Amino acid sequence: xxxxxxxxxxxxxxxxxxxxxxxxxxxxxxxxxxxxxxxxxxxxxxxxxxxxxxxxxxxxxxxxxxxxxxxxxxxxxxxxxxxxxxxxxxxxxxxxxxxxxxxxxxxxxxxxxxxxxxxxxxxxxxxxxxxxxxxxxxxxxxxxxxxxxxxxxxxxxxxxxxxxxxxxxxxxxxxxxxxxxxxxxxxxxxxxxxxxxxxxxxxxxxxxxxxxxxxxxxxxxxxxxxxxxxxxxxxxxxxxxxxxxxxxxxxxxxxxxxxxxxxxxxxxxxxxxxxxxxxxxxxxxxxxxxxxxxxxxxxxxxxxxxxxxxxxxxxxxxxxxxxxxxxxxxxxxxxxxxxxxxxxxxxxxxxxxxxxxxxxxxxxxxxxxxxxxxxxxxxxxxxxxxxxxxxxxxxxxxxxxxxxxxxxxxxxxxxxxxxxxxxxxxxxxxxxxxxxxxxxxxxxxxxxxxxxxxxxxxxxxxxxxxxxxxxxxxxxxxxxxxxxxx
Numbered sequence: 001x002x003x004x005x006x007x008x009x010x011x012x013x014x015x016x017x018x019x020x021x022x023x024x025x026x027x028x029x030x031x032x033x034x035x036x037x038x039x040x041x042x043x044x045x046x047x048x049x050x051x052x053x054x055x056x057x058x059x060x061x062x063x064x065x066x067x068x069x070x071x072x073x074x075x076x077x078x079x080x081x082x083x084x085x086x087x088x089x090x091x092x093x094x095x096x097x098x099x100x101x102x103x104x105x106x107x108x109x110x111x112x113x114x115x116x117x118x119x120x121x122x123x124x125x126x127x128x129x130x131x132x133x134x135x136x137x138x139x140x141x142x143x144x145x146x147x148x149x150x151x152x153x154x155x156x157x158x159x160x161x162x163x164x165x166x167x168x169x170x171x172x173x174x175x176x177x178x179x180x181x182x183x184x185x186x187x188x189x190x191x192x193x194x195x196x197x198x199x200x201x202x203x204x205x206x207x208x209x210x211x212x213x214x215x216x217x218x219x220x221x222x223x224x225x226x227x228x229x230x231x232x233x234x235x236x237x238x239x240x241x242x243x244x245x246x247x248x249x250x251x252x253x254x255x256x257x258x259x260x261x262x263x264x265x266x267x268x269x270x271x272x273x274x275x276x277x278x279x280x281x282x283x284x285x286x287x288x289x290x291x292x293x294x295x296x297x298x299x300x301x302x303x304x305x306x307x308x309x310x311x312x313x314x315x316x317x318x319x320x321x322x323x324x325x326x327x328x329x330x331x332x333x334x335x336x337x338x339x340x341x342x343x344x345x346x347x348x349x350x351x352x353x354x355x356x357x358x359x360x361x362x363x364x365x366x367x368x369x370x371x372x373x374x375x376x377x378x379x380x381x382x383x384x385x386x387x388x389x390x391x392x393x394x395x396x397x398x399x400x401x402x403x404x405x406x407x408x409x410x411x412x413x414x415x416x417x418x419x420x421x422x423x424x425x426x427x428x429x430x431x432x433x434x435x436x437x438x439x440x441x442x443x444x445x446x447x448x449x450x451x452x453x454x455x456x457x458x459x460x461x462x463x464x465x466x467x468x469x470x471x472x473x474x475x476x477x478x479x480x481x482x483x484x485x486x
Contacts, residue, residue: 026235028242028249035071035226035250037169040257042177043119043308044222046279047378048258049265052196054205059259062425063251067223069422070389071247072412073396074227079239079409080399085227085388086326091403092395095330096468102326103464104387106319110353110459111381113312114360117143118377120308122278126285126301133278136364143361146309151350154316155341172307176300177261180280183287184264192290196266220429222258224385226250227392239410280304320349328478332467338477376448379433380455386430387460393423 026034048055077088085105090098121142125132132138188194196202226247236242265274265283268290275282281301288294324346327333341347360377397419399406412418436448 025237028236028246031236031243031246032249032253035246036253036257037173039223039225039250040169040173040254041222041308042173042180042257042261042280042304043116044258045262045265046274046282048262049196049269049279049283050271050274051205052266052271053198053202053263055262055266056259057204059255059262062220062223062429063255065421065425066220066389066429067226067251067254068247069393069418069425070223071226071250072244073393073415073418073422075233075239075243075247075410076408076412076415077392077396077399078227079233080406084322085392086322088399089391089395092398093391096464097391097395099326099330099332099468100461100464101388101391102322103467104384104460106323107459107463108381108385108388109319110356110360111377111384111455113147113316113357114143114364115377115381116308116312117146117361118364120146120305120312122275123281123301123304123308125278126281127298127305130278130281130285133275133281136366140361140364143364144358146312147357147361148354150309150313150316151347151354153313154350155343155345155347168307168310172303172305172310173257176280176284176303177257179300180264180283180287181260183291184267184283187287187290188267194267195270198267220382220386220426223254224382224389227389233410243410316350320346320353324349325478327475329476331471331473331475334475335477338475376451379452380459383430383433383452383456384460386426386433389426390423390430393419393426 048058051058081087081091084102086098086102088098089101118139121139122133124142125135125138233239233243236246261280265279268286269279269282273282281297281304284300285294285297288296288300324333324338324340328338337346337348337352339346339348363377397416400415434449434452436445
């Protein structure tokens, strides 16, 4: 494996990102589909379904203010500095900030897997007993069982898992999503009333204070990850023209996958009855019941579970691989965490991550409202990952200013403006993440903010500070690449 390939893996967070030699060209259309598959999901549809028609506004605004800036800025960084966010931030800011960025990228998965598997648990409940979807003990048990099964399978190697993750886009996203939307359109065409108002007066969300817009923060996480696919910019024959074209198509596809199923859920499930974890299955159950197809409920549930589980398996070893590589090269990790098995999988890191995930899963058993636990962990995930983007946008401006002549395969237009817009959008999303949403009752706002802050500090900030302070030269078990600092 070449040095460039190894370091590209350091910044890899998605199994779909298979980076080949420069002569292995891909089309802009293929890149658009690849990006769509790594970003789009039906899992977030219930979150926005509570807003009805306003979901369109709440999806489009983050796409303009956040999705486009991160995709175009990351394309320039990836085409000039292979190695992912660690190298980008290290080159643009400092090694300490680079460590913070790559750790936050890894740490966000600690929250990501419980929220993803909570969705798996609530969906799987519809195969056995729908009442289990709101049962915290059931949810916690499924999170623990499925995650540890994923760790076991991942330790065997990722080749087949990557195929499973890719096929999940079709099996568990495109087909169920299209089916949901088609049934919704037919349902309305038959003269049935929509559970959510569909008139122009509801295009914007009702303003009842800042808390009424808090759920928009989840959309920033929904769009995160497109910067990972920016490493493919070097595989395009004409990146200056083809990459923006690819991103605009991916943007359109992602918006369709996010918006239309969310609307379909709002047509049949009242806003006050939408479960953030089981909303998709609520909609399928009601549509199938209406059309006399209730026997298909378990089939769709299994398809959604397979897709979500396949995605988890595919992502499981990615971020930890980047942490492993910089741990070896910079001495940030003790030898225990640098050990790999015969398949080259960093099992000790995965097992430790599994222990933390298990502890988080217990929250579902003790918090009465599963949707509340799901939302709190989703916000923590977003907050930790947004730190990566804040650092990335600042680093991009500094690199353009301090190294304007450094070779780049793609130069983002109006980069400074893109970075300012992306940074302010990320900062606004970060700030609003501390405000409790109005949908979760009259709990203490201060306690909510304290819980979110504690999660960010303990999981996102404290570990990299300790890794940097406790690093030892003897822990450097792999020579540092002369060009790539990651």
